[in-house]
Structures are given as C-alpha cells and as structure tokens.
Amino acid sequence: MSDNLAFSKFKSQEFNAISELLCNIFDTKKSELELLYQEIIDDFRKDGWPPHFVSRDFFKSEDEEFQKIYKISPVIAVDLPSLFELDDGISNKPTIVILGQDSKSDQNSEKISLGTPYGLHHKGSREVLRRTKLYFEMITTLLGLGHRVYLTDIYKVWVCDPKRPYYGVKLPRVDQDKFVSALKLEILAMNPVALVTWGKESANSVAEINLSIQHLNFPHPSGTANGTWKKLMDQSPTYENKLAYWNFEVSKLLPRKV
Numbered sequence: 001m002s003d004n005l006a007f008s009k010f011k012s013q014e015f016n017a018i019s020e021l022l023c024n025i026f027d028t029k030k031s032e033l034e035l036l037y038q039e040i041i042d043d044f045r046k047d048g049w050p051p052h053f054v055s056r057d058f059f060k061s062e063d064e065e066f067q068k069i070y071k072i073s074p075v076i077a078v079d080l081p082s083l084f085e086l087d088d089g090i091s092n093k094p095t096i097v098i099l100g101q102d103s104k105s106d107q108n109s110e111k112i113s114l115g116t117p118y119g120l121h122h123k124g125s126r127e128v129l130r131r132t133k134l135y136f137e138m139i140t141t142l143l144g145l146g147h148r149v150y151l152t153d154i155y156k157v158w159v160c161d162p163k164r165p166y167y168g169v170k171l172p173r174v175d176q177d178k179f180v181s182a183l184k185l186e187i188l189a190m191n192p193v194a195l196v197t198w199g200k201e202s203a204n205s206v207a208e209i210n211l212s213i214q215h216l217n218f219p220h221p222s223g224t225a226n227g228t229w230k231k232l233m234d235q236s237p238t239y240e241n242k243l244a245y246w247n248f249e250v251s252k253l254l255p256r257k258v
Helices: 012-025 030-042 064-072 123-127 130-144 173-189 200-209 223-233 239-253
Strands: 005-007 076-079 082-086 095-102 112-115 148-155 157-159 194-198 214-218
Touching: 012 030, 012 173, 030 112, 064 157, 082 130, 095 173, 095 200, 123 130, 130 148, 130 239, 148 173, 148 200, 173 200, 194 200, 200 214, 214 239, 223 239
Parallel strands: 076 112, 095 148, 095 194, 194 214
Antiparallel strands: 005 082, 076 157, 082 148
C-alpha cells in the first residue's frame, strides 16, 4: 500500500483555498506553507519520525493573557491538514474528511513542533507505533474503497501547560471560535462525500457548524475509548476487533467507488 500512496497532493484550487484559511489563522503566507509541506513530503518515506519545526511566531493568540502562557510553554504543536490517496492513475476520486481534535507533542522545544493529524506523515507512525498504525489501517480501508482521505484537526495548535507537562491548556474562546469558523469553510473546500469523526469532541464540533454532509460518527480508535468500543461492538475492544468492525461498517456505508 505505501509504495503507491500519494501524500498531500492537493489540487491547485484545494491548496489555494486551504492556504488562504491557514494564512488567516497563522502568521504565514502561501509560499511558506508550500515549503513546509514540501519538507514534510520529502521525509514521508524516511524511517522513524523525522522532526519538523517552525518559529513560534507562526501563531499568536488573540487573547493577551493566553499569549503569555504560550510564550513560556515548554511545547507548542501545530498540525497542518494532510491528504492521502492511492497513486493508481484514477483521478477525481471522492474525498472523505476525517476530523480530529488537536495536535500534541511531548518533546520540549523553543520552536513549534510541526506535524499533521495523528502524525501519519511519519513512517514510524504508519508502520511501527501500534496506536497510530491502527489509525492508518483504518484510513487504508477508505483508500481501498476508492476514496481520498483528508485529515484535519478542529484546533490546529496545541499548547502545553507550563505547570503540568504534558497536558494541554484549553485555548481561549476567541481562538476556539476562530478555528471552528474556519473549519466549515475548510471542509467545504474539499467537497467531501462524507465526514468521519473519531470521538465526542470532533462530533460535537460538527454539530456546531451544520454541514449537509453524510456524518459517520465513531469512537476514537485510541485505547482511552475502549469502553465505548466494547459497548458498541459487544465484544473485546482489541486492535483486530476494532479494525474488523470499522472495515465492515465503512464498507456498508461507503460503497466502493469505481
């Protein structure tokens, strides 16, 4: 699967729209975003978890008190949206959006740790780390059904609490509203046939923005949602059982596209 996988090969109109939204949230411009994406793409097939960083000036909170916390936080993480599809010569595949909550990092740095949702730009996350390997296997099921998969977060910046590493500090309402307002435009820019949410936070955000798109609401694949998975499946929430349940449900709800 990984040999014929295309990563973040956006159509020009998609990238233009997404870039404009990101430039309104972050202190950046389209040319810088293109370079950041190219750096990540260049490392896509390298072993492990090659790090990527950007200056902390990339983001500034509109809340002055929160900005003070931001400046002394030991870790800041930002996720840029990403896109997966099979490089099989078939164009115009329908797109499915998977919506996550936010980024996270436990590696202290004076700069921002730059990544993508679920860290799947890293080969180590796709093939080695068991938790994120499950996420990627779920995504490959959608790819095999003939779809592209666009991954994004509600809140694209995560700020570590200086007093409690490595727990996040809740973004102030003004910043939350900015991210959620941009989210609807971001999703519509990708013109998806369906939207997948993993967990309550992302599902609740979808309810806020009133999208007329098929919504597939699943528990988060992580171990912290095992109780919910067990209740849903009525069986042990093992890696294999969760993947089998996912494969059955999405194959039923999203028939293969030819």
